[in-house]
Amino acid sequence: MRCLHLFSDWKWTGPAEPVVSLCEELARQGLDVTLAYRKTPLDEFPERTVGKEVERRRVKGFEGFRLSRYFSLKDWLFDFRTLGGYVRQQRIDIVHTHLSHDHSTAVVSLLFRGDAPLVIRTDHKRDGLEKNWTMARLFARTDGVAAYAERIRQADIHNFRYPEERTVMLPPGLRMYSGPTADLRKDLGIEPDEKVVGVIGRLKPDRGYDVILKGFKLLREHVAKVKLVIVGRSSQIEESIKKPLAALGLEKDVILAGYRTDDYFSMISTFDLFLMMRAGSDGTARALREVMGMGRPAIVSDRGMLPELVKDGVSGYVVSDEHKLADRMARVLSDEGLRARLGEAARKIAVEEWNYETQAKKLINFYEKILAMGKRK
Numbered sequence: 001m002r003c004l005h006l007f008s009d010w011k012w013t014g015p016a017e018p019v020v021s022l023c024e025e026l027a028r029q030g031l032d033v034t035l036a037y038r039k040t041p042l043d044e045f046p047e048r049t050v051g052k053e054v055e056r057r058r059v060k061g062f063e064g065f066r067l068s069r070y071f072s073l074k075d076w077l078f079d080f081r082t083l084g085g086y087v088r089q090q091r092i093d094i095v096h097t098h099l100s101h102d103h104s105t106a107v108v109s110l111l112f113r114g115d116a117p118l119v120i121r122t123d124h125k126r127d128g129l130e131k132n133w134t135m136a137r138l139f140a141r142t143d144g145v146a147a148y149a150e151r152i153r154q155a156d157i158h159n160f161r162y163p164e165e166r167t168v169m170l171p172p173g174l175r176m177y178s179g180p181t182a183d184l185r186k187d188l189g190i191e192p193d194e195k196v197v198g199v200i201g202r203l204k205p206d207r208g209y210d211v212i213l214k215g216f217k218l219l220r221e222h223v224a225k226v227k228l229v230i231v232g233r234s235s236q237i238e239e240s241i242k243k244p245l246a247a248l249g250l251e252k253d254v255i256l257a258g259y260r261t262d263d264y265f266s267m268i269s270t271f272d273l274f275l276m277m278r279a280g281s282d283g284t285a286r287a288l289r290e291v292m293g294m295g296r297p298a299i300v301s302d303r304g305m306l307p308e309l310v311k312d313g314v315s316g317y318v319v320s321d322e323h324k325l326a327d328r329m330a331r332v333l334s335d336e337g338l339r340a341r342l343g344e345a346a347r348k349i350a351v352e353e354w355n356y357e358t359q360a361k362k363l364i365n366f367y368e369k370i371l372a373m374g375k376r377k
Contacts, residue, residue, distance in 0.1 A: 001367060002032045003094045004087060004117075006102035008067035010038040012048035014281040015124040019098050020050065021173055022363070024057045025356040031364060034090070036062040038069075069101040076105070083109035087117050094367055096120040100135070107141045118143040118370055122170075124283030126304045128155035136160050144370040146363065148172045148284050149305030166373070168366040172284040172309075173356035176293050181269035188229060188255050188270070195226040195333045198271035198296075200287040201280050203234035203241050208277025208301060210244060215275075215325030217248045223330055226253075231267055233259040268294050272339060273332050274316075275325070277301040285309055292316075293350035297342030299328050315346040 003026070007019050023035045037050045054061035065082060066075035083105060087095060095110070095117050097103040103121050110116035121142050123129050128147075139145070139160040145167045147153040153169045156162055190196060197216065201207055209230075216228045228250075230241065237256075245251055260267050268274075274296050279285040288298055288309060298316040300306035310316040317328040332339055 001094070001364075001371070002090065002092050003034070003096055003367065004062075004090070004092045005033060005035045005096045006065075006067065006098065006106060007035060007037045007050065008069050008099045008101040008105070010040045010050050012050060012053065015098055015122075015283050016050050016053075017286065018124070018173060018282060018284050020053050020057065020059060021175065021356050022360060023059050025173070025360040026364065027059060029357075029360050029364065031360075034060045034062050036065050036067065038065075038067040039063040065105075067102060067105070069099070079105050080109050084113055084116075088113075088115070092117045093371060094118050094120055096122070098122050098124060100129075100138075103138055103142070104134075107138050111141070116375075118375060120144040120146065120367075120370070122146040122148075123152055123156055124148070124281075125152070126279035126281070126283060126285075128152045128159070128304075131159040141376075143373075143376050144168070144366065146170050146366065149308050151305060151308060163376075166370065166376070168362065170359050170362055172286075172289060172354050173359045174286070174289050174293055174350055174354040175356070176351065177265045177290070179265065181266040182263070184263065184266055184270045188227075188257065190227050190229075190255070191225070193225055195223075195272045196270055197226060197228045197273050197275060197329065197333075198231065198268070198291070199228065199275050200231045200268075200291070201276070203230070203232045203237045205236060205240045206278065207240070207280070208303075209240050211277050211301070211322050211325060212275050213241075213244050213248055213250065213254075215322035215329065216254070217250060218322060218326035219329045219333075220250070220253055222326075223333060226333060228254045229257050229267070229271070230254060231257045231260055265290075265294065268296065271296050273329065274298040275300070275329075276306060277303070279304050279306060289350060289354055292346035293354070295343040295347040297332055297339055297346055299325060299332070311345070311349070314342070315349055316342055 026033045040049050040051050065079050068075040095106045097106050106119050119142050150169050274291040276288045298310050300310045302318050302320050307318045312318040319325045
């Protein structure tokens with residue numbers, strides 16, 4: 001079986017890490033897989049890119065397509081002409097797409113080819129792909145659909161009238177961290193006897209930070225020795241974080257720790273509790289799962305895939321508003337035994353359920369099933 005994965009981006013953001021890690025594991029399990037991605041358009045870029053990671057992990061990559069998500073008739077026509085020839089020459093059995101641009105590129109390029117390979121789409125959206133005419137037409141020409149949450153899988157089946165037997169729910173993958181960590185309380189200006197509530201993510205207004213800050217304000221009315229540490233960056237931080245902080249009078253109780261790389265897992269190990277109200281653009285809530293993998297309990301909202309990752313009352317709590325958030329935070333922070341039990345359960349779930357080996361095996365089985373079914377009529 002030969003499989004071509006398409007990813008129309010070059011930045012190490014969104015679903016880039018899950019896609020590259022999946023391709024790496026598929027190859028390790030013996031699948032002939034190539035990852036075609038957008039070539040880095042800059043001569044020098046200091047941060048990680050898809051291309052750098054593909055090379056570092058020795059994944060078979062291909063930079064021969066343009067895969068530009070931005071309006072460029074020249075680039076789009078180039079891919080429409082070349083993709084069909086490439087899959088025929090390489091005898092590709094499955095084209096697996098991950099973003100809407102590469103999905104549409106694959107469908108249009110292969111539209112009138114009688115010997116075209118099967119087209120698979122992974123829905124990486126935190127709330128599922130948007131229901132619209134264009135996406136419905138793409139789904140009608142798609143032979144299989146994968147999602148990382150049952151709620152998302154069911155939404156795609158319903159929104160696009162898609163046959164359930166051609167869908168699969170994949171467990172999200174996670175690379176467990178086992179290296180050294182350090183307590184960063186002193187570096188952050190936090191007293192040894194203060195509890196630490198952590199947040200990690202892009203600091204954009206649509207990530208539920210309003211609920212987190214309001215909930216923390218309510219918590220501070222009853223719990224004195226606690227700090228909120230927010231890890232991340234965004235050009236919208238003024239609107240999403242700084243202005244609400246000032247309005248709520250929380251500047252002294254909230255620490256903006258910025259974007260962390262070298263001490264990322266030390267930061268996680270410093271948390272007593274983690275919060276997430278909206279999953280990020282990677283589609284798998286990776287930061288949440290990394291925190292749980294290090295044995296930290298989490299409180300999440302009831303939106304998207306989050307309630308499927310955190311088992312309410314087992315590995316953390318699921319809440320619907322800032323009042324319930326404040327109540328659950330107070331409960332966890334005031335009970336060391338409860339914190340330990342929730343954290344142990346969180347790590348157990350991460351170890352047993354979230355690994356790329358299981359994910360890749362399930363996807364290969366799905367590929368074989370869809371190949372046996374053939375193209376949609």
